[in-house]
Amino acid sequence: MNSSDALRKRLIADGKIIDSSTWTNHLETTEDITCNSPSAAAEILLGRAANGWLEWKTADGYPLGDYIKSPSHGPARTWLVRGSNVSGFDLVQRLWLPEGRVSVAAGRLRDGLEQGTTKDELRTIVDEDYESTLTYSQRLRLVEEVHAFLSKMKPGDTVCTISNGLLYVGEITGEAEQIASDGARSNLRRPAEWQSVGYPYDKLPEELQQKLSIQHDLVDLTSVGALVTGLGRSDQELSEEAEESEGDSSAELAALVARRELELPEPTKELADELLVHDVEWLREVRDLLWDDRQLIFYGPPGTGKTYLALKLAEYFGGGPEQVKLVQFHPSYAYEDFFEGFRPQEDPKTREVAFRITDGPLRELADLASREGNRHVPHFLVIDEINRANLAKVFGELYFLLEYRNKSVRLTYSGNDFALPSNLFLIGTMNTADRSIALVDAAMRRRFSFVELSPGTEPTSGLLRRWLDREGRNTEPADLLEAVNARITDPDFQVGPSYLMKKGVYRDGGLERTWRTKILPLLEEHHYGEGVNVEQRYGLRALRASLAPLPQAEEPTPP
Known part of the structure; x- marks a missing residue:
């Protein structure tokens, strides 16, 4: 593309390509320009990388390649x-x-x-x-x-x-x-x-x-030809045959590369300490669930660190943030937003707007994960608030692929055949205090593993206390959190520790401010219409009074 781009700029500078006087916002040539290939000519015309055999088309929309006899040589397919x-x-x-x-x-x-x-x-x-x-x-x-x-x-x-x-x-x-x-x-x-x-x-x-x-x-099947080459042959046989062949592009070497195992790294004590998880075994169980099902959902009340944990684990298992994509669902989210659909796009040269098939985040990540050289690298899509969208509408025919990863389906818009790469993992987060959890049907529940993050169970129950200990702070906020959750009968509306794990909480008046503006409004909504005095029941004064030690009774004075 660099040589074609340089030639394009030189042709414009020399006046051989000028603004068209006939077609607004178009360019035209002032003389014949000879190029060494259809692709080079297309790149000069479009100002970007292009495959000329596909870009040059008839008025009926058929590409140039349809009119050229295919060469009888080239790499094996x-x-x-x-x-x-x-x-x-x-x-x-x-x-x-x-x-x-x-x-x-x-x-x-x-x-x-x-x-x-x-x-x-x-x-x-x-x-x-x-x-x-x-x-x-x-x-x-x-x-x-x-x-x-x-x-x-x-x-x-x-x-x-x-x-x-x-x-x-x-x-x-x-x-x-x-x-x-x-x-x-x-x-x-x-x-x-x-x-x-x-x-x-x-x-x-x-x-x-x-x-x-x-x-x-x-x-x-050329994209998986290396897997076919390796059938019935051991790694040693392929290695010996690759050594005997000339160069480093042999089919046997490609088969060895394609055979590289997909792995999820083993969780370590250092990771558990960083995430303040109580036990490495809990992280190993999450890893095993991902490995078995490739789809997992963290669920629990607000503030339990679901999204933070999902992103951190995705980055750890995927080897870095470049293998992770985040998307947040909402009630108007649709299949066209998530996977592919016709979207208005503006042509950068003509400024004309036309509807074109556009890839969504799942399609983009799937294409990245399936590229040659990437297939042994885990890729993660983190779906925040997964239960807030109409899941049947968003996933469409992809529902089938979540359960049958070894199959392909015909896509609704592009008509292409598509399969979810084996190295693509999905982690969703679900807020159990959100009534839209009812939208998660049995088909979706069957396709995901569910891991609870609740203030009543580890690793969430002791998270704030471990964080305060690491930060060298007083443990009163952890005592208050446990006291308020003890008074909330519905576990789906208990308060998560994330509200009290922010620096602003520990400035002057920060705890009182956070309690008044974040936690009490949450509980007001929970008890809406019940006539509960939230301040009297959950306010800091009431909680601190309940935590204060009882005064010792005085011994009676002997006569």
């Missing part, structure tokens, strides 16, 4: 081709494995299709040949699959298929051919050399299962 149920027949067992083949059923396509046919040419052919038998969306899908089989797939690529609960892996060994076949079930074919064994589907790596669950007949 990995493909999934389904053949276990083609018109009721298992072609994997009947044809592919015995005869060394892989095929695509496209019996209505006219004869004479050539390898390397462009997508634009293929689109015209499919529209004409299948106009009366397939819907528009089905024709689009067929174009993608046939184009990939004819023009993207090449000898040396890895091919996978599933049959009888096993994943079979092979290698494409020749060019595509179009032949007549029984029932038009396999008229587009390529020779393939299949391995002699299959791998049990339920034993495959979770990330590979996610891709295999995409419901298309032909799927590009």
Whole structure:
């Protein structure tokens, strides 16, 4: 991008690109400008990084890449081709494995299709040949699959298929051919050399299962190709083969890198001391719950440190704040805010506003977590006040993925296939004093582990006393907090220690001010309409009087 940006600035300075007199807020060229690639030309035109094969489009919206024949060289890819149920027949067992083949059923396509046919040419052919038998969306899908089989797939690529609960892996060994076949079930074919064994589907790596669950007949698996390469081979075998290969870009080395285990660090005594948690074992239990379910909610009354603890643990387990994203739910929060949806965006050059699909915080973090090189690093989304939104509306089809992490779903807006990365963890916080807790339905409760943070139980019950001890302060605030909570019968409305863990509380008059403006109003709301004198029952004077030692009775004077 740097060279294209420099060239763009020089062309503007030389007067070869000027403000357009015809189109307001646009630029135009004063002479022909030759670029060395479509991407370079797009970057100069747009003033940003760009893929010219996708950015240059026809009036109908089709990209330039659809009109260019795909090269027959380039890095090897990995493909999934389904053949276990083609018109009721298992072609994997009947044809592919015995005869060394892989095929695509496209019996209505006219004869004479050539390898390397462009997508634009293929689109015209499919529209004409299948106009009366397939819907528009089905024709689009067929174009993608046939184009990939004819023009993207090449000898040396890895091919996978599933049959009888096993994943079979092979290698494409020749060019595509179009032949007549029984029932038009396999008229587009390529020779393939299949391995002699299959791998049990339920034993495959979770990330590979996610891709295999995409419901298309032909799927590009290149992003998980390293996991396929490592199937059936030990780390030692991969290491030895990587050493024998030239360079550091071998498939075996990539398989070793992809195999790196995802780990959550073990909690330490130092972490427990920093967070003022009473016992390291409590932190270990939280870690184990996250590891087992990947979704966890801290719940309890206000002021119990739920958000603080969620952020601190996320940063510790994720290795730093850059792996953590915070979002706060509220009643008007929706799926479009949380995951993806059409949002108005202004073009920085034209100042025109248009609706475009925009990623929300969950989609952004999921994309970051799934990047190559990041997959063994834990990433955390902290959802504050998770019960204040309509969760069924916010999560949409993602409800399914929270429970089935090895599956993919088709997204509502973009139409892409999506799976939650295995290294993405969710921590929510829930205020039990908020009546909107009723919005948390049984489906959501089943998908999260719930950890209580209550003034009546550790680690919250002794938190203020431990903090005061560390700060070298008098323990009266801890005594007062325990006294006020002893008078509150509903545990969901007890007062958390966070109100009294701020510097302002310990300035002159700070405790009285905090009690009057933070704690008593909270209890006023709790007893609204009950006729309770909150000041008389929970005020500092009443509490201190209850804590004062009783005067000793005087001994009677002997006669």
